[in-house]
Amino acid sequence: MRAVAAGEREAFQRLVCLHQRPLFGFAQRMLQDPARAEDVVQETLLRLWSRAGSFKPERARLTTWLHNIAHNLCVDSLRRESRFAPEETGDGGEPEHGGPSESEERRRADALLRRALGDLPERQRSALLLCHYQGMSNREAAQVLEVSVEALESLLARARRTLKKELKADDAD
């Protein structure tokens, strides 16, 4: 990071290669819009370049810092759009004769999960994504969201309970 703060592009390039995929995974699952997710990743990493000098390693890991920036950008993007519209996964076709195939079932389940995730309040969604997909500890995820660990755990619990209820309701149907 010192090298990046000193303007060394090669050092920055190494950090970009290391962090761009996990950041995209997070942004894409938050926004469910690849174009906006790419914009978030680009802006996050450009801020890494311009603010490298202000990064304090004693306060947080770099990945925590980056996810904090990405999270805030995702929230801004969601508020600008003012509604959540998950991308279509192409499962709207008629079921085949004889019932849905395994792949159709999988697509349907995937679409249902995406919709259910999208319906979660953004902080619950963020909490779940950071812990389940980004592999963060509760403490790190709490830092990203700038909440206490207890608050983070409450967000996680509510998110999982809601998702379980929605998936169960679909099974019952």
Next chain:
Amino acid sequence: MMPIEEFRGLLDVYGGDVQRWPETKRAEMEALIASNADALSYLTEARALDAALDAFDVPAVDLSQRVLDALPMSPVERLLAWLLPPAPQQWWRPAMAAMMPVFLGVMIGFGGTAGETMDWDAQEQALLGGISAEYLE
């Protein structure tokens, strides 16, 4: 034995993956699963949700070049990028830059000759003046 509600609460926070459970609670949770059918049922439910979450894939992308291209350039980098463009139709730029010394040389050359011409005039005048003076004497 851990109360079943506490167990359920921990599953809601940490999910069904044993490795994610807090170390201080893991043994108690595993003991409850082994002895309580409801606990096992809640664990199955938690693992089903984990599996559904795991199935949410995102496409692999490589945004490295896009990010690097978006970096602000220093004035020297901007000048070099302008002088060395990628597109063939813009190769007049480096050609023009290469011709600059020739143009400058010609400009300096003309300026020097003019000066020498003036010097010749002065010299001629001095000579003529000398010849005139001799003539007049």
